[in-house]
Amino acid sequence: MHFGGLIAISDMNFHVNEGELVSLIGPNGAGKTTAFNIITGFQRPTKGRVSFRGTSLAGLKPHQVTSLGLVRTFQRTNLFDKISVFDNVLIGLHRKTSARLLGTLLSLPRERKAEAELRDQAWEILRLVGIEHQAKERASGLPYGDQRLLGVALALAAQPSALLLDEPVSGMNATETGRFIELIDKLRSRGTTILLVEHDMPMVMRISDRIVVLNYGRIIANGTPKEIQNDPEVIQAYLGQGVKHA
Numbered sequence: 001m002h003f004g005g006l007i008a009i010s011d012m013n014f015h016v017n018e019g020e021l022v023s024l025i026g027p028n029g030a031g032k033t034t035a036f037n038i039i040t041g042f043q044r045p046t047k048g049r050v051s052f053r054g055t056s057l058a059g060l061k062p063h064q065v066t067s068l069g070l071v072r073t074f075q076r077t078n079l080f081d082k083i084s085v086f087d088n089v090l091i092g093l094h095r096k097t098s099a100r101l102l103g104t105l106l107s108l109p110r111e112r113k114a115e116a117e118l119r120d121q122a123w124e125i126l127r128l129v130g131i132e133h134q135a136k137e138r139a140s141g142l143p144y145g146d147q148r149l150l151g152v153a154l155a156l157a158a159q160p161s162a163l164l165l166d167e168p169v170s171g172m173n174a175t176e177t178g179r180f181i182e183l184i185d186k187l188r189s190r191g192t193t194i195l196l197v198e199h200d201m202p203m204v205m206r207i208s209d210r211i212v213v214l215n216y217g218r219i220i221a222n223g224t225p226k227e228i229q230n231d232p233e234v235i236q237a238y239l240g241q242g243v244k245h246a
């Protein structure tokens, strides 16, 4: 991926297996966000390709990538601030089933039933992420950590088979991070594949099956947390930050 004369990603080739949790790490400016943007259709790579479950994602728009089941969260949460937590998730679910919306507005009996099902699903998602007790609050009134959880709830409303989490615990305190790790454990037990970009090394080391390390736009290591912690090139790249505690 080139930006004019700047080469943001020069050499990157990796895959995530179904059900796996892979973390993409690297020092600031290594190219992690750019990689996320390319995978999810927000940026077009200068060269190269991305595929998901055997389907090429070349030229697809972000919403088309989402509808294939590859769904991302954002560093800055993408919420509808002025409406309730519950309605945020309901809108997310409606986006997935938008064809039904008109019928719901017309209040056809079959559509009323569908609407009730969507409401059940919204409650289920809120319970899963652990913010069901805040369902009636305005999204903008939630504490920061809970807003990030609502961001994940919105992603889950798109019914992902693979979830891309962009620095999900940045800015969270230790308690909030602990709750987030519990959520990731639950998602994994449901079989969700996860690709994570994160700077919180203790968390990355604890939850990842595999870690891909990017430095100056190229992959310098790809292995288990243990392998990564002991990899000389990784230690060198993180010199001054400490890969174990960066």
Ligand SMILES: Nc1ncnc2c1ncn2[C@@H]1O[C@H](COP(=O)(O)OP(=O)(O)OP(=O)(O)O)[C@@H](O)[C@H]1O
Pocket: 003, 006, 007, 008, 026, 027, 028, 029, 030, 031, 032, 033, 034, 035
């Ligand atoms: N739209 C853009 N135009 C020009 N340069 C860009 C653009 N986006 C990213 N870059 C550059 O590409 C390189 C990789 O940036 P990127 O944001 O992907 O890194 P990162 O690993 O996500 O960093 P961080 O951990 O700080 O979020 C950096 O040198 C950055 O300045």
